[in-house]
Amino acid sequence: MDRRSISTGILGAGLSGILMGIRLKQAGLENFTIYEKADDVGGTWKHNTYPGLHCDVPSHLYSYSFEPNPDWSLPFAGQQEIQAYLRRCAEKYGLLKHLRFGASVETARYQEEKGGWELTLDGGESRRHDILVSATGGLTAPSFPRIEGLDLFRGPLWHSATWRHGFDFTGKRVAVIGSAASAVQVIPHVAQTAGALYVFQRDPNWVLPRNNIPYTDEMKAAFRDPETGALMRHRRQLYRNTLRWYKAFQRDPKSIAILRHVALKNMKSAISDPALIASLTPAYDPGCKRLLVSDDYYPALALPTTQVIPHGVAKLTETGVTATDGTSIQADVVIFCTGYKLGGREDGRPAVEVLGRDGAPLSLALRNRPEAYRGVAVPGFPNYFTIVGLNGSVAYSSLFYSAELHTDYILKWIEEIGRENVLSAEIRPEPTRRYNEAIQGELQKMSWSAGCKNFYLDRTGRNVSFYPGTLGRMRRELRDLKPEDFIIRRAAP
Numbered sequence: 001m002d003r004r005s006i007s008t009g010i011l012g013a014g015l016s017g018i019l020m021g022i023r024l025k026q027a028g029l030e031n032f033t034i035y036e037k038a039d040d041v042g043g044t045w046k047h048n049t050y051p052g053l054h055c056d057v058p059s060h061l062y063s064y065s066f067e068p069n070p071d072w073s074l075p076f077a078g079q080q081e082i083q084a085y086l087r088r089c090a091e092k093y094g095l096l097k098h099l100r101f102g103a104s105v106e107t108a109r110y111q112e113e114k115g116g117w118e119l120t121l122d123g124g125e126s127r128r129h130d131i132l133v134s135a136t137g138g139l140t141a142p143s144f145p146r147i148e149g150l151d152l153f154r155g156p157l158w159h160s161a162t163w164r165h166g167f168d169f170t171g172k173r174v175a176v177i178g179s180a181a182s183a184v185q186v187i188p189h190v191a192q193t194a195g196a197l198y199v200f201q202r203d204p205n206w207v208l209p210r211n212n213i214p215y216t217d218e219m220k221a222a223f224r225d226p227e228t229g230a231l232m233r234h235r236r237q238l239y240r241n242t243l244r245w246y247k248a249f250q251r252d253p254k255s256i257a258i259l260r261h262v263a264l265k266n267m268k269s270a271i272s273d274p275a276l277i278a279s280l281t282p283a284y285d286p287g288c289k290r291l292l293v294s295d296d297y298y299p300a301l302a303l304p305t306t307q308v309i310p311h312g313v314a315k316l317t318e319t320g321v322t323a324t325d326g327t328s329i330q331a332d333v334v335i336f337c338t339g340y341k342l343g344g345r346e347d348g349r350p351a352v353e354v355l356g357r358d359g360a361p362l363s364l365a366l367r368n369r370p371e372a373y374r375g376v377a378v379p380g381f382p383n384y385f386t387i388v389g390l391n392g393s394v395a396y397s398s399l400f401y402s403a404e405l406h407t408d409y410i411l412k413w414i415e416e417i418g419r420e421n422v423l424s425a426e427i428r429p430e431p432t433r434r435y436n437e438a439i440q441g442e443l444q445k446m447s448w449s450a451g452c453k454n455f456y457l458d459r460t461g462r463n464v465s466f467y468p469g470t471l472g473r474m475r476r477e478l479r480d481l482k483p484e485d486f487i488i489r490r491a492a493p
Contacts, residue, residue: 006418008032009119009129011105011352014043016387016403017135018086019064022093023407027415033127034095035119037104041090042083043137050163052185053079054212056293058238060231061398064089070223070231076212076293107353108132110382115423115489117383131414134386136351141341145177149316157316157334160186171195173330175321177313178337180205181290184297186337191300198329199301200321202312203453204279206259206286209266210293239397246396246470248287249447256447259286270298279310287447289454339455356381357426366390370464371436373427373485374478376406382426382489383417385410391439394474395466402467402474409478416481423489431485442468 008024010017013036024032038046055062059072062082069085077085090096104122111118117132142159144150150157158164160182174194176187179201191197215223222230247255263286271277280301282289301308311323320330354362357380365380372378375392376385386392387410393402413425443449443463448456456465467474 005031006131006414007116007129008131008133008414009108009117009127010034010133010135011108012036012043012135012137013038013041013090013099013101014045014135014137015086015400016137016407017041017043017133018090018095019400019403020133020135020387020407020410021095021098022064022089023411024414025093025095027411029414030098032098033129034099035103035105035121036099036101039101040083040087041099042086045079045083045086048161048163048182049079049165050160050182050186051189052296053182054185054210055082056181056210056291057242057398060235061238061242062400063398064400065404067092068231068235071220072215074212074214076210105352107355108384109355109359110357110384112357115383115491130383131417132354132384133410134352134354134384134389141351142336143339143341144336145313145338147313147315152318153316153320153331153334154318155332155334157336159336159338161340167333169193169333172332174198174333174335175200175329175331176335176337177321178339179203180337180339181292182339183337184292184294186335187306188294188296188300190335191303191306194305197300197303197306198321198331199306199308200313200323201279201308201310203289204282204310205289205292206263206282207266207292207294207297208259208263210295212295242397245287245291246394248285249395251285251287251445251447251450256285256287259291267298271302273302276301276308279308282452284452285447285450288450288452289448354381354384356384370458370462371432373432373435374409375402375467376409377427377432377486379427379429379432382424382487385413390464391436391443391467393465393467394469394471397471401471405471405474405478409481412481416483421491423491424487425483425489426487428485428487431482439468 010020010032013034017034018041021034040046054076058075059077063069067089073081105119106122107120109118116128116130119127142161169190170193172194173196174190175198176183177200179199184207187199222228244255248259267277267280300306309323309327311325314322314324320328322328350363356362360380362381370390372390375389387406388399388402392406393399417425440462446468448454448463456463458464
């Protein structure tokens, strides 16, 4: 099989899917299709449009290393600017002719004899590819908590992921359920005009200042001039700053103390009420849960029209919300900021039903044993790769960086399959098990396993989200294909 004839199907046109397409183009491999159910690129930055939505990673790190953007307007860019950047990249690198918008892949079935994948789209169309790359991400399908009365409430009710733009909050009594990443961005917007705002906080979070002061024209001009080296120096310094987070995740006492001090200073600069400060201060160390960033969250909570209810929600009634401690409030509007069904749909089904050897569902395989080989491959699923899959991303820096390392590794396998006349490559169970036992031993010593409840851990306490090392270590580990770890089937001569 000629390497140029290898056909690759890519699921999703977010930052990872676009990146995979760019890498294939750069390698001279034009036989690929990117399937995207939406009408544009961007993934989570296309689907989510709620007010205040900004990245919580510095803009100059939240971009491809080979395609820096000197014109970011803010240190932490907003949703529209990030999606526009991804769109420009897709256009610049010639991906539009490879993109199929409005194409929802329902099932992907491995074909043992042919060694490839048959995709079935929602309209019944079938497509075949030698290689299947999953870049579906997980922040698209909204998750509602299982509480009583969701169908009883008579006023407007929605999830932050399906924002109702143009809704007038003036004078309304608004209940926001949740106090994590989306809530800290939504709440300041709602607080501007709401007559009364009730924030239901099951657990407090550490919130660091964003300091989102716009870049000046002079700074952007320096970033554009490669001779100054200003952009490279800025990116390097931003990356060094993120290493403080990594040290906190390693439970370094000094780094934890610094983050605690910065977060408390951020809180107390806006709030003076001792009781409110106490209810907003987590009982766990910074790093056990996701660290949040915001400049206007605490000022919004300090408004006289805002009330923090430090409890979860027990039920909704026709006219209001009741907390788990029995506190009841009347509400005209209810907004859920309660996260997402990771990698799935609202009805609980996987985004794509992937069926490997002997028709085994990927969802069942990962439920029984939630592990992948270096975040990119799963036993029983030949010629199937994921970008930043299970334990596939570092926690302290940009997802772009982890995705670049993964796509480079996957590209090597795509080229290898063509060059060596390989029919299929499938990771073996034993090296997968050894790898996961090693990283889980490290992860159990890190901040996410320090006793708080977070979405990084599965029901057994196993961390399925992060890679425990640095980007440098990940790069070294993905440098070689290690074909001895794979079951290789060769095509007939």
